[in-house]
Every structure is written in C-alpha cells, then in structure tokens.
Amino acid sequence: MIIGETPLPAGALGVDAVAMTMRFGDFVALDNVALKVRPGTFHALLGENGAGKSTLVKCIMGYYHPTEGDVLVGGREQAIANPKDAHALGLGMVYQHFTLVPAMTVAENLVLARDDVPAVLEWTKEKKQLAAFLARMPFKVPLDSRVSDISAGERQKCEILKQLYLKRRFLILDEPTSVLTPGEADEVLGMLRDMVLGGDLTILMITHKFREVMAFADEVTILRRGKLAGHGKVADLTPDNMARMMIGAEELTIQPARVGGVGEARLELDKLSALDDAGAIAVRGVSLAVRGGEIVGIAGVSGNGQRQLVEVLAGQREAESGEVRVAGDIYRASREEMRRHKMSLLPEEPLKNACVGGMSVADNIAFREFDRAPFASGGWWLNRTAFRDDAEKKIAQYKIKTRTPDTPISALSGGNVQRTVLARELGGDVEVLIAANPCFGLDFAAVAQIHAEIMAARNRGAAVLLVSEDLDELLELSDRLVVMFHGQFVYEARASEADLTEIGRHMAGH
Amino acid sequence: MTTDTADGVEAVGVAPAADPGFLQRHGTTIEYVLIPGAALVGALAVFGVFVALFGKNPLDLYFYMYQGAFGTWFSWQNTLARAAPLILTALCTALPAQLGMVIIGGEGALLIGALAATGAALALPSMPPLVVQLAMVCAGMIGGGSWIMLSGGLRQYRGVNETISSLLLVYIALAILNHLVEGVMRDPASLNKPSTREIGAANMIGSIPGTDVHWGLVFGLIAAVASYILIYHTVFGFAARVAGGNIRAAKIVGLGVGKLIMTICFLAGASAGLAGMVEVAAVQGRTNANLAAGYGFTGILVAFLARQNPLAIIPVAILLGGISASGGLLQRRLGLPDASVQVLQGIIFAFVLASDALYGRIGFLKGKS
Numbered sequence: 001m002i003i004g005e006t007p008l009p010a011g012a013l014g015v016d017a018v019a020m021t022m023r024f025g026d027f028v029a030l031d032n033v034a035l036k037v038r039p040g041t042f043h044a045l046l047g048e049n050g051a052g053k054s055t056l057v058k059c060i061m062g063y064y065h066p067t068e069g070d071v072l073v074g075g076r077e078q079a080i081a082n083p084k085d086a087h088a089l090g091l092g093m094v095y096q097h098f099t100l101v102p103a104m105t106v107a108e109n110l111v112l113a114r115d116d117v118p119a120v121l122e123w124t125k126e127k128k129q130l131a132a133f134l135a136r137m138p139f140k141v142p143l144d145s146r147v148s149d150i151s152a153g154e155r156q157k158c159e160i161l162k163q164l165y166l167k168r169r170f171l172i173l174d175e176p177t178s179v180l181t182p183g184e185a186d187e188v189l190g191m192l193r194d195m196v197l198g199g200d201l202t203i204l205m206i207t208h209k210f211r212e213v214m215a216f217a218d219e220v221t222i223l224r225r226g227k228l229a230g231h232g233k234v235a236d237l238t239p240d241n242m243a244r245m246m247i248g249a250e251e252l253t254i255q256p257a258r259v260g261g262v263g264e265a266r267l268e269l270d271k272l273s274a275l276d277d278a279g280a281i282a283v284r285g286v287s288l289a290v291r292g293g294e295i296v297g298i299a300g301v302s303g304n305g306q307r308q309l310v311e312v313l314a315g316q317r318e319a320e321s322g323e324v325r326v327a328g329d330i331y332r333a334s335r336e337e338m339r340r341h342k343m344s345l346l347p348e349e350p351l352k353n354a355c356v357g358g359m360s361v362a363d364n365i366a367f368r369e370f371d372r373a374p375f376a377s378g379g380w381w382l383n384r385t386a387f388r389d390d391a392e393k394k395i396a397q398y399k400i401k402t403r404t405p406d407t408p409i410s411a412l413s414g415g416n417v418q419r420t421v422l423a424r425e426l427g428g429d430v431e432v433l434i435a436a437n438p439c440f441g442l443d444f445a446a447v448a449q450i451h452a453e454i455m456a457a458r459n460r461g462a463a464v465l466l467v468s469e470d471l472d473e474l475l476e477l478s479d480r481l482v483v484m485f486h487g488q489f490v491y492e493a494r495a496s497e498a499d500l501t502e503i504g505r506h507m508a509g510h
Numbered sequence: 511m512t513t514d515t516a517d518g519v520e521a522v523g524v525a526p527a528a529d530p531g532f533l534q535r536h537g538t539t540i541e542y543v544l545i546p547g548a549a550l551v552g553a554l555a556v557f558g559v560f561v562a563l564f565g566k567n568p569l570d571l572y573f574y575m576y577q578g579a580f581g582t583w584f585s586w587q588n589t590l591a592r593a594a595p596l597i598l599t600a601l602c603t604a605l606p607a608q609l610g611m612v613i614i615g616g617e618g619a620l621l622i623g624a625l626a627a628t629g630a631a632l633a634l635p636s637m638p639p640l641v642v643q644l645a646m647v648c649a650g651m652i653g654g655g656s657w658i659m660l661s662g663g664l665r666q667y668r669g670v671n672e673t674i675s676s677l678l679l680v681y682i683a684l685a686i687l688n689h690l691v692e693g694v695m696r697d698p699a700s701l702n703k704p705s706t707r708e709i710g711a712a713n714m715i716g717s718i719p720g721t722d723v724h725w726g727l728v729f730g731l732i733a734a735v736a737s738y739i740l741i742y743h744t745v746f747g748f749a750a751r752v753a754g755g756n757i758r759a760a761k762i763v764g765l766g767v768g769k770l771i772m773t774i775c776f777l778a779g780a781s782a783g784l785a786g787m788v789e790v791a792a793v794q795g796r797t798n799a800n801l802a803a804g805y806g807f808t809g810i811l812v813a814f815l816a817r818q819n820p821l822a823i824i825p826v827a828i829l830l831g832g833i834s835a836s837g838g839l840l841q842r843r844l845g846l847p848d849a850s851v852q853v854l855q856g857i858i859f860a861f862v863l864a865s866d867a868l869y870g871r872i873g874f875l876k877g878k879s
C-alpha cells in the first residue's frame with residue numbers, strides 16, 4: 001500500500017466495473033460492460049447461461065484479467081492480479097457448489113479458511129473467538145457438527161459465514177439458492193438482506209430466479225450475450241421487463257395447451273429400491289403409477305435419490321429390489337423393451353449421460369435406430385447416407401446449431417446437445433417419457449422448446465415422468481406432483497392445487 | 511462454477527461458420543500422424559545417444575537400421591515376416607480399445623492359440639493338409655479368443671481390471687505351455703529343449719509365391735482390414751464405439767454392454783491366437799518356449815503407436831517389424847548387444863505414452879472456433 005494513501009472506507013464496500021471487455025481468442029465474452037454496485041446494497045446480476053455473468057465476476061475477483069476495463073473498489077481503481085489481491089481488499093465469493101471439507105467440523109472449516117492459520121492451533125481460544133463471532137451474526141450453525149451431517153441450507157450458511165469470518169465486505173454469490181428449498185432460500189437471503197441494511201455488507205448475487213430478485217434485491221444489472229442489456233432499480237421493473245432484457249428479440253417456442261384425457265397406467269414402480277455408488281440405500285421402496293396423457297413431476301432437493309431412481313429407469317443402475325412395469329410387463333431396460341414400449345429418456349447432463357462426445361451429431365442422433373433399416377442394411381451394414389439424411393432432417397426440425405452433421409457433438413453448446421438428444425428421443429412415437437432436469441443450465445429458447453416438446457408428448461398420450469430440481473418448471477408442466485425426500489415419496493398433490501409452502505416443507509423433510 | 515464451462519461451450523456454438531481452413535479441417539488427422547511420428551523420431555534420437563555411449567556413431571546406427579529393415583529385398587522379406595504376427599497381436603489390444611478396455615495380454619492368447627493349433631494338428635495325423643490347416647486356424651482362434659474372453663468375463667461379471675487380469679493370464683498361459691510341453695505333449699526326442707512333436711512338413715502353410723514371406727502376412731492384412739470394416743461400417747462396430755465412448759450413453763439406449771465386451775474380447779484373442787497358429791504352422795513347426803518371443807508385447811506398442819486404428823496398425827507393424835529385423839545387422843556390424851532393439855522398443859513406448867498428452871494442445875493445429 002502506498003504510504004499516505006487514505007485507507008479504504010470501513011463497512012460495506014462498493015465495486016464498479018468500468019468498460020469491461022474480455023476476449024477469449026476471437027470470442028468476445030464481455031463487450032464494454034459496466035456494472036455499478038453501490039455500497040450497502042443488494043445487487044442482482046441477471047442473464048442467461050453464456051451471457052457473461054461468470055466472466056464478469058471472475059474479472060472482478062482476479063481469476064481473469066480483462067482485456068480492457070478497470071475495477072474500482074471503494075471508489076478507487078485497483079489492480080486485482082489474482083484472487084488473493086481481491087481477498088485482501090475485502091472481496092469474497094460464494095460458489096454455486098460447496099467448498100467445505102465434508103469430513104471436518106464447521107469450526108475446523110472456518111479456521112482453516114484463514115490465510116494465517118498458525119502451525120499449532122489452540123482450539124479452546126479459537127472456539128471462544130468463533131463463538132463470539134457467531135453471537136454477532138444473524139445465522140446460527142452448529143460449530144461442532146461435521147459438515148457431512150448438516151443440511152444443504154446449513155452448509156450454504158456456513159459458506160456465507162466463512163466469508164464474513166474472513167472479514168469480507170463485498171460478497172459475490174453465484175446462484176446461492178440452487179441447492180436450497182424455497183424456505184431455506186428465503187431464510188438465507190432474508191438474513192443477508194438484513195446485514196446489507198445494517199450497512200456491513202454489499203452483495204452481488206448472480207441468479208436467474210426473478211422471484212428472488214423481486215423479493216430481495218435493490219438494484220439489478222442484466223447481461224445478454226456479453227453486453228449490458230439493462231440496469232436499474234428493482235422497484236421500477238417487473239419480471240416481464242427483466243425477461244425481455246435477458247432474451248432480447250428472440251422468439252420462443254409456444255407451449256401447446258394442456259389437452260386430452262388421462263389413460264391407462266403405463267409406467268409403474270412397485271416398491272423399488274436402489275443403492276447409490278457408495279452402496280448406501282438411496283431409493284427406499286417407492287411405488288408410483290404414471291398414466292398415459294399425464295405428467296407426473298418429482299420434486300426434491302438434489303441428492304434425495306432422484307438421480308438413482310432415474311438411473312434405474314434408464315438402465316444405468318440395477319434395482320436393489322422391487323420392480324418396474326411398463327404397460328403391465330416387467331421392464332429391465334433392455335433395448336428390445338425400450339423399443340417395444342416406445343420409451344424415451346431425457347437424462348440430466350446429456351453430454352455425460354446420453355451422448356458420446358467424440359462421435360458426430362449424426363451418429364448421436366442415430367443411437368436408437370442404427371441397428372434397423374434404413375440405417376442398417378441387412379441388419380449389419382451401416383448405411384451412411386441414411387445417417388446423414390435423417391440427421392439433416394432432424395437438425396433442421398429441432399433447430400440444432402451445428403456446423404455440419406459430422407461435427408463431434410462435444411463441440412456443441414449445452415442447449416444444442418440437449419436439442420440433439422431431444423431430436424433422437426422425441427423424433428419418433430413416444431409412449432413413455434422419462435426426463436430428469438432436462439433444462440438445467442439452458443437458455444430461454446432451449447427451455448421453451450423442451451417444455452413445448454414435453455407437453456406435446458403428453459398431449460399425444462405419452463406417460464411422462466419429470467424429475468426436476470426446478471419447482472417452477474414442475475408446477476408449470478406437471479399434472480401431479482410428488483415430493484421425494486430421503487429416497488421416499490413423502491407428499492403428493494395435484495399440481496393445480498399444490499401449495500408452495502407445503503411442498504417446500506416436505507422437500508426439507510418436515 | 512458450471513456457468514463458466516457453459517460460457518466456453520457456448521463460445522464454440524455461436525462462432526460464425528466461416529471456412530475453417532485446411533489446418534483446422536484436417537488438424538486432427540495431421541495430429542495423428544505428426545505426434546506419433548515425432549515420438550518415434552525422439553525415441554530414435556535418444557537411442558542414438560544410448561548407442562553413442564557404446565562408442566558407436568549414431569549415424570552408422572541409423573544407416574544399418576535402414577539397411578537391416580528396408581535396404582534390400584532380403585531385409586524387406588525379413589521385416590514383413592516379423593510384421594505378420596505383430597499385426598495380429600496389435601489387433602488384440604486395438605479391438606478392445608474401441609470399447610475403452612486396455613488389454614495387454616496378447617502374448618498369452620498367442621501362446622494358447624499356438625498350443626491349441628499344435629494340438630489340433632497332432633490330433634489329426636492322417637488328414638489332408640488343408641483340413642489340418644483349417645483345424646489349426648479354428649483351434650488357434652478359439653483357444654486365443656477364449657483366453658482373452660476370460661479377461662472380459664472377469665471385468666464384466668466380477669469387476670476385475672482387464673489390464674491386470676490379461677497381463678497375469680500371460681504368465682498362466684506360459685506356465686500351461688511349459689507344463690504341457692514338458693509333460694503330456696512332449697516329444698521324447700526333444701532333449702535339450704522340450705518341445706511338442708512336429709506338425710509335419712506337409713501341414714506347414716508355406717510362403718507367398720515368389721517370396722520367403724509366409725502366408726501369415728496375408729492373414730494379418732485380412733484381419734486388420736476386416737477389423738476396420740467391423741468397427742467403422744457395421745452395426746456391431748457402431749454399438750462398440752458407443753459403449754467405448756460412453757458406457758452410460760450405451761446403457762440409456764439399451765445396448766447390451768456385456769455381450770459387446772465378450773464378443774470383442776473373443777475377436778481380439780482370436781486374432782492373437784491366429785498369430786500363435788501362424789508362428790507354429792509357418793515358422794516353428796512345433797510348440798516350445800521359443801514361441802514366447804515377445805510378439806504379444808510388441809503388439810501392444812504397435813497398437814498404441816497406431817492410435818488403436820486397425821488400418822494404421824499395418825504400416826506401424828511393418829515399421830516395428832523392421833526395427834526388430836535390423837537387430838541382427840546391428841549386432842554383426844556395430845557389435846551392439848542383441849537386446850539393443852528391445853531397448854529401442856522400450857524407449858519408443860515411453861515416448862508414445864508421453865506424447866499422448868500432446869493431443870489437442872498443439873497451437874497451430876487448434877481450431878480457433
């Protein structure tokens with residue numbers, strides 16, 4: 001620090017990013033973006049995936065060095081060369097995913113996060129200081145519990161407490177509520193808002209949930225494709241204004257209306273149990289029937305057995321006990337059964353679960369049909385022309401943006417990978433559709449298209465099982481809603497009559 | 511920070527579809543030639559240093575290596591005869607690699623194949639040669655195929671790592687061979703070197719007309735081309751590439767992964783078993799410990815150098831066959847120890863494995879998309 005320089009103001013810090021431009025090769029991730037976060041405010045940063053939100057905050061935190069532009073902290077220009085410099089200035093960041101050590105206690109995690117951990121720790125002294133620190137904080141966390149034993153909501157509180165313990169006065173939160181129930185989210189954000197009002201803290205929150213922006217933020221900045229799309233006081237804006245700024249002029253696929261009656265039970269789970277990778281029981285004897293022309297949504301905080309349930313249905317995991325029946329027949333996820341029952345699967349993380357990254361888009365589209373005419377002549381010889389013709393047709397129909405049908409699918413963006421899987425899975429007749437977080441991390445256009453496709457499949461009489469961590473998505477699409485907690489179905493309601501607080505309570509296991 | 515990776519991926523998707531240029535369109539193909547080529551040159555350079563330590567001129571070394579491998583018609587024939595089993599044993603590694611498996615036990619399948627082929631010939635003493643030869647081919651392939659299928663089965667049904675099990679099975683195969691050759695199958699006349707009885711001159715498969723290169727080379731070429739067609743042009747190969755590329759994707763479309771593993775392992779082992787049959791029916795005329803000449807292990811090197819591509823195996827096997835053929839000349843002209851070429855093979859293997867890290871990282875070949 002330069003001698004004679006006035007020290008940074010105490011209390012909440014303001015941060016300005018001025019004329020930020022960030023290029024990666026030919027790609028412009030940020031184009032002359034300005035962000036002004038006033039001290040002692042709760043500021044939301046909105047934008048679709050790929051809009052440049054993460055790039056912007058990484059430039060502020062010193063992970064990236066912007067091609068052009070400056071960062072002002074407390075009104076003064078600062079050269080932030082690395083995250084350490086940012087920390088020294090009092091800037092901190094809470095990531096979407098937890099960074100705590102699960103096998104250690106909360107107290108140990110807090111102390112170890114410090115830059116100046118002494119070689120020998122006097123735990124009695126440290127504990128006393130921690131307790132004194134906690135007394136000043138609005139959050140309460142059990143200091144002596146292991147992180148692995150506390151709930152997701154408490155972990156998120158620990159992450160935030162860790163930043164406060166490290167005396168950070170400007171906090172960036174990257175989608176902090178994605179792993180929380182609505183109740184937990186409101187609690188955590190409400191407490192943070194109180195601290196902001198108290199003048200100790202400034203918050204910049206990356207999010208895509210309008211509800212949270214409306215309820216907690218003072219100001220909002222919106223990015224679209226690396227450019228500033230708008231900013232202003234939340235009080236002057238409506239979710240519609242903000243959505244329009246995020247999407248721009250792009251036209252969204254219109255979701256078909258819910259029509260048609262409910263048919264016979266198509267997909268039945270009977271006392272189905274499954275283990276997770278560590279051999280612990282993840283799905284505990286669940287039973288459910290999904291009928292034709294019906295979307296059954298499964299809600300729950302991530303990690304309550306939904307993934308294992310979907311894996312059993314997808315043939316990626318053996319059931320431990322119980323059975324699955326499709327159209328009355330026992331189902332073991334063989335190719336023949338999937339074909340006979342016209343089953344389609346839209347798993348989460350499609351590149352990891354449903355595609356071969358090194359194979360072409362055309363090949364990936366053909367995974368379900370390659371061993372039949374016209375793709376296979378005589379049942380064994382691949383007919384490349386058929387692959388290409390079918391791919392070109394589906395690329396156009398599903399608006400997949402790819403340079404050629406022969407481009408490896410790993411070169412496509414997340415939305416286009418998911419569109420490729422949609423083209424494959426929904427390109428033919430569908431009688432049973434199983435979808436898991438099908439829209440995770442996708443932009444509005446892709447989400448609208450996928451929702452429309454799922455609704456259309458339902459209207460054509462398919463039985464749809466939709467597993468999602470996004471309650472809004474479930475409420476919008478489902479006919480019936482089931483809450484999964486600790487591997488069991490704990491609550492069921494018609495989606496039209498479902499009560500958000502009631503669902504949230506069951507998601508948290510109360 | 512999932513949004514971050516999404517940023518990066520998005521970057522590829524929204525790029526303008528301008529003509530990417532020659533380097534970008536063929537960047538991957540160039541890489542597949544350039545990187546193993548550079549690894550080979552690097553290995554030869556290090557081997558040159560090794561030879562210089564013996565007080566020999568490395569330039570002489572390179573000259574004699576060329577002479578011994580490709581300099582004359584005689585050395586070409588020697589090279590091709592050595593390449594034949596290498597093509598077959600390399601397929602034993604390259605085929606399972608399509609499924610994401612690393613099988614390094616081709617030597618074991620070769621030995622079992624040789625034993626089975628010899629057994630078949632000795633069991634049919636009065637049959638016409640063509641029948642005996644056909645029986646030897648079938649026995650060799652079934653023997654070798656079943657051997658590698660053991661590794662596949664252990665992996666699929668017992669979760670045993672196929673790399674380790676296939677390697678350990680090499681030693682079991684060698685022990686079985688020694689046990690039989692020194693026991694029930696021993697020719698009482700073979701005193702110093704326990705061997706089986708000869709399969710008989712009439713049953714030998716002989717040479718391609720006009721050359722001293724035996725028909726094993728043709729077997730190898732057919733097997734390599736057939737493997738290529740199988741992998742890239744058939745339904746079976748497509749399913750194998752899906753399962754090898756991403757097992758979760760294969761399961762979600764209901765492909766029977768177990769069946770794929772067992773079939774591929776059988777074909778891989780059958781190929782190495784055929785190499786064993788060729789060594790018996792074209793070179794040795796009987797089974798003894800001479801068969802454990804390391805063709806199975808050199809085949810692993812060939813497969814890796816060829817990036818597990820069945821067609822690329824052919825030139826690479828000829829190159830490696832040439833290196834091993836030049837060993838004799840190096841010994842005679844430069845007085846280098848016999849094992850020198852094995853040192854070179856080891857150096858090449860180390861370079862090839864290390865060069866794996868370079869794929870996708872060579873700046874001027876990278877697509878700026």
